[in-house]
Amino acid sequence: MKYCIGLMSGTSLDGIDSVLLEIEGKGIDTKYKEIYFNCYPIDEDIKNEIHDSMDAKKSNVALICSLNYKLGNLFADACIDLCKKANISLDNVDFIASHGQTIYHNPNLEGKLVPSTLQIGEPSVIAYRTNTKVISNFRGKDIAAGGQGAPLVPYVDYILFNKYKKNIAIHNIGGIANTTILKKDTSKDEILAFDTGPGNMIIDELCRRLKGIEYDKNGEIAKRGRIDYELLNKMMSHSFFEQQPPKSTGREHFGSFYVEQLIKENNNIDANSLIATATEFTAETMADSYKRFILNNIDLDEIILCGGGAYNLTLRESLERKLKNIKISSMEDHSMNSFSKEAVAFAILGNECLNNIKSNIKSATGAKNYVVLGDITNS
Ligand SMILES: Nc1ncnc2c1ncn2[C@@H]1O[C@H](COP(=O)(O)OP(=O)(O)OP(=O)(O)O)[C@@H](O)[C@H]1O
Ligand SMILES: CC(=O)N[C@H]1[C@@H]2OC[C@@H](O2)[C@@H](O)[C@@H]1O[C@H](C)C(=O)O
Incomplete structure (x- = not known):
């Protein structure tokens, strides 16, 4: 068994769902035990920046560029606090799987806009501050393979x-x-x-x-x-x-x-x-x-x-x-928790990535091929 963290900041913007797990095995034989779950609220200013970054009238590149790093720092804060609360040293955490914040999702060809999706929350910041390997950008490869990039x-x-x-x-x-x-x-x-x-x-x-x-x-x-x-x-x-x-x-x-x-x-x-x-x-x-x-x-x-x-x-x-x-x-x-489920899911997808296992479902996303999901940023 090894420790890992799953982070999900979903479309509700209610907070960063963060879970610390013990995980073992891979694929259909994956086993896990939930150690600690917490949802870290996102403060109003940052919530507004996320809303603005999605709004064609208010969004701009400088805002998104900065928000990418702000969120990376918030995700790192969540991991650090989670380990503190669970009384487990970050040194014992093998990897962090971070979904990121979706700020745009356009899976279909619309005029000049090609199928695309964007989740932000800079993984380098999380990796640097926690000194832990990060898996992120789970949706990118499925879109590259002709899929919707969701649901995963x-x-x-x-x-x-x-x-x-x-x-x-x-x-x-x-x-x-x-x-x-x-x-x-x-x-x-x-x-x-x-x-x-x-x-x-x-x-x-x-x-x-x-x-x-x-x-x-x-x-x-x-x-x-x-x-x-x-x-x-x-x-x-x-x-x-x-x-x-x-x-x-x-x-x-x-x-x-x-x-x-x-x-x-x-x-x-x-x-x-x-x-x-x-x-x-x-x-x-x-x-x-x-x-x-x-x-x-x-x-x-x-x-x-x-x-x-x-x-x-x-x-x-x-x-x-x-x-x-x-x-x-x-x-x-x-016997499972409604709130932690998606954060657990991304931890499991992160584990599959590290084991080089293809984890998109073609019939769900419409992708042409099965692909390994996630990019690895080393500590
Ligand atoms: N007791 C409750 N009664 C009604 N609604 C609730 C309750 N508790 C939570 N919610 C709703 O659930 C939302 C949070 O759900 P959740 O954390 O599953 O969303 P998410 O992770 O953002 O979603 P997504 O699956 O879109 O990524 C809140 O914004 C609220 O609308
Ligand atoms: C682009 C994006 O962030 N999509 C989310 C969103 O939240 C629910 C639904 O829309 C689902 O398609 C997906 O998340 C879940 C976790 C998924 O990929 O299965």
């Missing part, structure tokens, strides 16, 4: 759940929501996985703009509002939902600009009801994805929810109503 966690879902003797889906509700479908006795080549649309992204942004709070804790606000079905139908007409998988999306489509328009065009709807409608919309896009692309061919037994949105009870109850015959559970029902 399905490979890890396969490692974690391949022995499960049921047809299951693992649905992550982060900023964006994405699902992995694992048929009983599936082979790696048959895994279906794709982004289903927004997760908490629209709900969070509405909470921030209309209520001055970060998120709708347990879905309490949505519970108090009334769903506006006319608006819901309009939201469902977005072209992303009919697009065939493999597909991925991000803030470019469902971020600040989308929410700004939503508020502007619906000023007759009160705040609670807008949040209720956005919550219903999120549940509907998740359920609709199964109905459109999965349930015609696969009888799903169970959907395991993970990511912070798994704790939004209004969202979860709506999903249960829409998919009555399928058991809805959470990571905790399987």
